[in-house]
Amino acid sequence: MKRHLISAADLTRDDALLILDTAEELAQVVDRPIKKLPTLRGRTVVNLFFEDSTRTRISFEAAAKRLSADVINFSAKGSSVSKGESLKDTALTLEAMGADAVVIRHGASGAPYRLANWVHGSVVNAGDGTHEHPTQALLDAFTMRRRLGGLEGRQITIVGDILHSRVARSNVLLLHTLGADVTLVAPPTLLPVAVDTWPCTVSYDLDAVIPKTDVIMMLRVQAERMNAAYFPSVREYSRRYGLDARRMGQLPEHALVMHPGPMNRGVEIAAEVADSTRSTIVEQVANGVTVRMAVLYLLLGGSVPANPAEEDS
Amino acid sequence: MRAYLIRGARILGGARADLSLRDGVIAEVGDGLAPVPGAEVLRADGLLALPGLVDLHTHLREPGREDAETVESGTRAAALGGYTAVHAMANTDPVADTAGVVEQVWRLGREAGHCDVHPVGAVTRGIEGRQLAELGAMADSAAGVRVFSDDGHCVSDAVLMRRALEYVKAFGGVIAQHAQEPRLTEGAQLNEGEMSARLGLCGWPAVAEESIIARDVLLAAHVESRLHVCHVSTAGSVEIIRWAKGKGWQVTAEVTPHHLLLTDALADTYDPMYKVNPPLRTSEDVAALRAALADGTIDCVATDHAPHPVEAKETEWTAAAMGMIGLETALPVVQEAMVETGLLDWAGVADRMSFRPARIGRLRAQGQPLTAGSPANITLYDPASRGVVDATGFASKSRNSPFAGLELPGRVVATFLRGRPTVLEGKLT
Secondary structure (H helix, E strand, C coil), X not given: CCCCXXXXXXXXXXXXXXXXXXXXXXXXXXXXXXXXXXXXCCCEEEEEECXXXXXXXXXXXXXXXXXXXXXXXXXXXXXXXXXXXCHHHHHHHHHHHCCCEEEEEECCCCHHHHHHCCCCCEEEEEEECCCECHHHHHHHHHHHHHXXXXXXXXXEEEECCCCCCHHHHHHHHXXXXXXXXXXXXXXXHHCCCCHHHCXXXXXXXXXXXXXXXXXXXXXXXXXXXXXXXXXXCHHHHHHHHCECHHHHXXXXXXXXXXXXXXXXXXXXXXXXXXXXXXECHHHHHHHHHXXXXXXXXXXXXXXXXXXXXXXXX | CCCEEEEEEEECCCCEEEEEEECCEEEEEECCCCCCCCCEEEECCCCEEEECEEEEEECCCCCCCCCCCCHHHHHHHHHHCCEEEEEECCCCCCCCCCHHHHHHHHHHHHHHCCCEEEECECCEHHHCCCXXXXXXXXXXXXXXXXXXXXXXXXXCCHHHHHHHHHHHHHHCCEEEEXXXXXXXXXXXXXXXXXXXXXXXXXXXXXXXXXXXXXXXXXXXXXXXXXXXXXXXXXXXXXXXXXXXHHCCCCEEEEECHHHHHCCHHHHHHCCHHHCCCCXXXXXXXXXXXXXXXXXXXXXXXXXXXXXXXXXXXXXXCCCCCCCECCCCCHHHHHHHXXXXXXXXXXXXXXXXXXXXXXHHCCCCCCCCCCCCCCECCEEEEEEEEEEECCHHHCCCCCCCCCCCCCEEEEEEEEEEECCEEEEECCEEC
């Protein structure tokens, strides 16, 4: 595996499977009364969050702590960053503290690549602008694999604001690597120019795609996109691209409904769909911790076994 | 003034000849010339003699951003690059939109003495795109401004652009447009295409440049005035300019060295060294720009030398300043992109980097043929040399060169400004 995890494209098929298998192993720890392993004792993980994202930060924090790493949370708000400190100076500060890994969430696409120039530790991308969010894609793949068995040949449909979605970019790359067939569905305004160069197919017609879908992933659509004329109204968006009970009824029996959160109930997903048994939305959150444990372990832990208790038994 | 005898240079890459420089002019061109008493003899075997280069598009940053560049440092860089004249862009602080500011820049250039500095005047006050600047006053000033541009900003208002084109006809001016439809490029970071889609950076679509050029060539035709298109970057723009020229309209265009050599694929590590406006485009665009420069559709190479301090580039891509420096590498880049590829010979290079830009800028004493009686503005260039670009040695105050670390052909050996050497043996005099 590479030293950093910035793009889902950094992962070979073997890398991705290793992370998913390791996460499967680590999931057992979560079911124990004492949810902690000594694996990363003495290592320091910094959560460097330039954007508010309590969910993702807590997920990484829990993952690092369950591996016994020391965790430093560095939030841009109220720090020297809000006083105009550059990313480089922040990086040099973290470097001086001896960070073994830096988990970065940033509003600018590519910020983790810049950070990687200035720190020696591993850089883990926890979402950068409209670029990527690779651990989200890993936890989505983990969730799908648990529910469906394998991903080879599965039809995955991702619906919504692809243009601005880091989740979509990472998922397209990772799911393709894992052998799934991805279809993107969106109004043409919310698809990037040159989307035809991505390893996936594209459709504007959700109803045509739904009956042959194994997993449907709904992306959050921000109402402010309406003001930039990406679509005429939230209601029209919802009618054409929202997942309501009628559309859910057209899905195959075994199909899953996913959402990376936070949801806009009543916009891209109806409440009854979000709360249905097909929905994996709560499960995705739980899987996030185990997958992030696996990533931190593989980037930092090196050769020691992930779960020493397991080895002993 | 000392006399010089340049021995055995290949004039415009053609026949070997001696050039005798006296009293600021080329006194004689011929074979086996004898040096006049006191003349210094320069052996120029293997060197090309080119007319002193003329840049239509240089950011000298003074007044206002002397931390990035000054007239002194920028013109030193120009001389080292083989330039004898540069046009200093108007987007300074304060903006060059009055006779006072353009005269100040012009005077700073004269005092520095490394090359001629011709200030470009802003088209609109404060380059804000609302009201015309006092174009006539700048034209009549000591600086004698003939090129007007809001470069960095597009004169997007069609009425204002029409009026500007009309107004400058009174004094032989030209409007140099930075073609960028503002609404189509809000937040734009990188050429819109495969790279911007993958990198998740807001796209700068080719159509935002092409639609403005299409409008402007029609306006220029309608009012029978002169339009110059700055830093053409797309294959579609080339087609529109070719069509406009075919109609006989007074349209000229420039291309930068970086758009002749580099593509948007370089953005893949988000290194803002490659962030520039207009953005680097695709290899298809590069091929079209080279062909257009070769066939004359694009008239000239202009550097768009845009110095920025280190901290403006050591950031996230979206936070970084746009622009790259280019004066000290322009000729090697053009050799690499145009001469080594067989698209242009050295006479062609002289035409695109000296004769034509001087004509567009209405400079009488620059861009003249290397014949007896011409002002002695000469660049001696060694095309056989090769080297890795080392930005740390640049005379420019800034280091934002996308060519640093590249191996490029050619080296400027000497530059003469009206018979006086500004550069000898590759070093400032």
